[in-house]
Each structure stands twice: as structure tokens, then as C-alpha cells.
Amino acid sequence: MLRKDLLFDNGGGSKHRxxxxxxxxxxxxxxISTIVLILFGILNIYLCTKGDYGFLYAKKQFIWMIISLVALYIFISIDYRVxxxxxxxxxxxxxxxxxxTRFAGTVVNGARGWLKFGPISLQPSEIAKVAMIMMLGKMLEEMDNDINNFKxxxxxxxxxxIPMIFIIIQPDMGxxxxxxxxxxxxxxxxxxxxxxxxxxFAALIVVVAIVWNVGLIQDYQKARITSFLHPEANATTTGYHLSQSLISIGSGGVVGDRPSLYNDGTSGYAAQHVPEVQTDFIFAAIAEQWGFIGVVLLLIVYGIAITRMINIARTAKDTFGSVICIGIVAYFLFAIFQNIGMTIGLMPITGITLPLISYGGSSMxxxxxxIGLVLNIGMRRKKIRF
Known part of the structure; x- marks a missing residue:
């Protein structure tokens, strides 16, 4: 029987529309909130990198946006049950x-976590993250959600x-x-x-203690992670990122300080003093440029996206769909809390980026x-009567 949610091309092979x-x-x-976040991210990537790189980073991120939107189309076109x-x-x-990646990957910021194909860099852990969510959803559905069965x-x-072990040994704690x-x-x-x-949680504490002490994490990485406890004591060394981030955020005030928006020769304090500002610390640049009001509006857009995903999770027609939604919601909640927390000194500094905002093609x-899968699940949570 021909399925009405997929249109097939009879000429050898199938075409999904x-x-x-x-x-x-x-x-x-x-x-809409997803697209708004991506575009706002590209704007801020440009504002904090244009002084040294012009349109380079913004252009790369824009290209990845086009690729991502094509992927979005594919992921909402095909019934997620496929x-x-x-x-x-x-x-x-x-x-x-x-x-x-473990044997042939490229080392970036102390972690062997990237594969390079000419000008294109791919972070396999980002793909593994999605695959893990989908695998857990499939398994829970096959188990009839009986998670408390020991086996x-x-x-x-x-x-x-399995994927977390490979990611730990890169090492990528974030x-x-x-x-x-x-x-x-x-x-x-x-x-x-x-x-x-x-x-x-008790087991996690043991694992963290082991990883911390067996040499997987280098001393400079440990110092960077723990620097949030006393940033003022190491303001020129391990606490440099955080101290400069706090200055940038404080200078934004209520409505923001946007020299880079009006002056081609100035990129703002964060762009000039905060390392990795377009990736891990882009929130510092956003707070400087747009101030408290801009940060609140950003969090409102995030809140809208997360609320809609939770709603889709609650009304999904199967466990597989619900778990995918919950997985991405958990990612958003933790990544936003951790990224913003580390830029204001509430959380240890890790390589966790701000979702859809920070520079990074694989992440986007x-x-x-x-998100395409979540939209797909939402579109197909009830049968259509013809």
C-alpha cells in the first residue's frame, strides 16, 4: 500500500518530498526559533571576529547553515519510523x-577529536551524540520502556x-x-x-576521580577547569579566560555596548581579549554587545524552543520519538546552563558551546x-484522515 506521507518516484530509486x-x-x-538562533549566532560570530578575519568565520558558519537546513529538510521529509x-x-x-579519530584525528585544544578532509573539519563526537540518543530510543521501545529490569x-x-569511553580518551570532558x-x-x-x-552518581564520582588522576587530563586542562573557583588569583594565567569574560559581560550593562556594530575597525572588548570568543565564550561577546536585555531575549527564544520540544515529547506516538525529543531537550538544558555558567564563573570551564549560537559546523x-527529527515526530504524532 502506498504511504501518503511519502511520495515515491517510480523511476528506479525513491524520492522523498x-x-x-x-x-x-x-x-x-x-x-522559527531555531532559525532565529542560528542567524543571531552568525551575526555575533561576525561581530566578534571581523576585526581580524572579516567575513571568514561568519561565511563558514553561513555555509554550514545552508548544509544544516538541507539536512533539516531531509529529516522532516522522511517518516522518522524509516x-x-x-x-x-x-x-x-x-x-x-x-x-x-582516536588514531588519525587532529588535535585541537589538547583533544584528538577532529577529522579533517581538506578544508572541511568534522567532529565525530557530535555525530555519536545524535546516534546515541536514537539508539537509546530504539532500545527503550523494544524493551517496552522497562528500564528498571537489570538486564x-x-x-x-x-x-x-561505548561512545563516551572513546570521547573520554580523546580527551574531551565537555x-x-x-x-x-x-x-x-x-x-x-x-x-x-x-x-x-x-x-x-556515586559511580560517576569514582569515574571522574579515576580520569582526573590517571593522566588523561593534562595539568593545564585541570588548571583551566578549576580556575573558576578563584579566577582573581590566576587572572593572567589559568583564570584569564574567565576574568576577561566577566569584564566583557559587565561592560554590556543593560542595553549593551555595540562598537563593532557601528565601527568596522573595532570588534569590542570580548573579541580583543577573550580567547576562543567565537566558540566557547561567545556568550561574553553577546552580553557585551546586547546587554542584559539581549541576554534575556536570547533565553526567551531558547525557552520557546525547549518548551515546544517538551510538548512534542509528551504527545509523541511512540517511545522512540519521545526519547529523541527528551535527549535533545536534555542537551539544550545542560549545554545552555554549563556554557553561560562558565562564562560568569558559576561552572568550571569546559569546551561546551552554546547551542546553535557558537561557531562550529559539526555542532550546528x-x-x-x-531538531529536524523532533519536528518530524511532531508532524506525525497523529494519523491524518483522508
Whole structure:
């Protein structure tokens, strides 16, 4: 029987096109807020890099936006249940990429976490993050959501742990934390027993202590992570990022200080003094440029996107769809809290970027892919009567 949500080309091979009967059910607020966040990110990437690089970083991010929107179209065109059948392939392919990265990857900021193909750089851990969410969703559906069965929990933990082990040994503690809190969010919503949660946190403390002391994390990385406790004591060394970030955020005031918006020769304080301002510390530049009001508006847009994703998760027609939504919600909540927290001295400094805002093609692509799946799930949460 021909499915009415997919249009097939009879000439050898299949072609998927968006069904306009279903496009009417797309969550417009989620789609619009996603695009707004991406465009606002590109604007701020340009403002904080134009002094030294002109349009270079903004242009690269714009190209990745086009690629991501194409991926978004694909991911909302095909019924997400089709992806369900290929989740194991996607998952193990991402593990293979992580394995290749371990031996042939490029070192960036102390972590061997990138693969380079000419001018294109790919971060396999971003792909593994999406694959892990989808794999957990598929497994929970096959288990009828019986997460408190010991055998099921062990199996889920193994599949969640495999990509995290490869990411830990890069070492990329930021992405490891992201994956952990994604799994934590999924397990919590799936109904994991509270006693197991307590045991899990105890195990996490042990693992962190081991990783911290066996040499996987270099001394300079440890110093950077712990510098938030006493930034003033190391303002010119390990606390330099944070001290300059705080100055930038404070200078923004209520309405912001936007010299880079009006003067081609000036990029603002954050752009000139905060390292990695277009990636990890872009919030400092945003707070300087747009002030408290701009930050509040940014958080409102994030809030709209997260609320819509939670709504889709609650009304999804199956466990697979619900888990995908919860996974991306957990990612957004943790990444936003951690990224902003580290720029204002409330959280340790890690390499966690601000979703859809920070510079990074692999990150944008993976996030937009998952948002495409969430939109797909929302469009197909109820059957259409013809």
C-alpha cells in the first residue's frame, strides 16, 4: 500500500518530498526559533571576529547553515519510523568514526577529536551524540520502556557508555559531560528507580576521580577547569579566560555596548581579549554587545524552543520519538546552563558551546538534524484522515 506521507518516484530509486498535508502540522514556533538562533549566532560570530578575519568565520558558519537546513529538510521529509530501521547502522558507523579519530584525528585544544578532509573539519563526537540518543530510543521501545529490569539497564548503559569511553580518551570532558547528562535525562524520564540514580552518581564520582588522576587530563586542562573557583588569583594565567569574560559581560550593562556594530575597525572588548570568543565564550561577546536585555531575549527564544520540544515529547506516538525529543531537550538544558555558567564563573570551564549560537559546523549540523527529527515526530504524532 502506498504511504501518503511519502511520495515515491517510480523511476528506479525513491524520492522523498514533503507532504503539504503534513507540513501544516509542523511546529512553526520551534522551526522559527531555531532559525532565529542560528542567524543571531552568525551575526555575533561576525561581530566578534571581523576585526581580524572579516567575513571568514561568519561565511563558514553561513555555509554550514545552508548544509544544516538541507539536512533539516531531509529529516522532516522522511517518516522518522524509516530512520528507526537504520539506527544500529548509524550508531556503529559513529563508533567507527570515533575509532578512526582516536588514531588519525587532529588535535585541537589538547583533544584528538577532529577529522579533517581538506578544508572541511568534522567532529565525530557530535555525530555519536545524535546516534546515541536514537539508539537509546530504539532500545527503550523494544524493551517496552522497562528500564528498571537489570538486564535492560545494563544493556542500555553499555550502549550509552561505548561512545563516551572513546570521547573520554580523546580527551574531551565537555562532550563527555554532555553525553552523560543526555543519558541522565533520558533515564530519568523513562522512569529509572531513584536508588539507581544515587548509585549512578556515586559511580560517576569514582569515574571522574579515576580520569582526573590517571593522566588523561593534562595539568593545564585541570588548571583551566578549576580556575573558576578563584579566577582573581590566576587572572593572567589559568583564570584569564574567565576574568576577561566577566569584564566583557559587565561592560554590556543593560542595553549593551555595540562598537563593532557601528565601527568596522573595532570588534569590542570580548573579541580583543577573550580567547576562543567565537566558540566557547561567545556568550561574553553577546552580553557585551546586547546587554542584559539581549541576554534575556536570547533565553526567551531558547525557552520557546525547549518548551515546544517538551510538548512534542509528551504527545509523541511512540517511545522512540519521545526519547529523541527528551535527549535533545536534555542537551539544550545542560549545554545552555554549563556554557553561560562558565562564562560568569558559576561552572568550571569546559569546551561546551552554546547551542546553535557558537561557531562550529559539526555542532550546528548535529543539532539541526535532531531538531529536524523532533519536528518530524511532531508532524506525525497523529494519523491524518483522508
Amino acid at each position: 514533503l507532504d503539504f498535508k503534513k507540513i501544516r502540522d509542523i511546529d512553526k514556533l520551534l522551526l 530512520f528507526y530501521n537504520y539506527v544500529p547502522v548509524f550508531y556503529w558507523a559513529s563508533i567507527v568514526l570515533l575509532l578512526i 535492560n539497564l545494563v544493556k542500555l548503559s553499555i550502549y550509552a557508555g 562532550m563527555t559531560m554532555v553525553c552523560f547528562f543526555i543519558v541522565l535525562g533520558i533515564f530519568f524520564v523513562a522512569g529509572l528507580d531513584r536508588r539507581i540514580f544515587i548509585g549512578g 549540523l548535529s543539532i539541526v538534524m535532531t
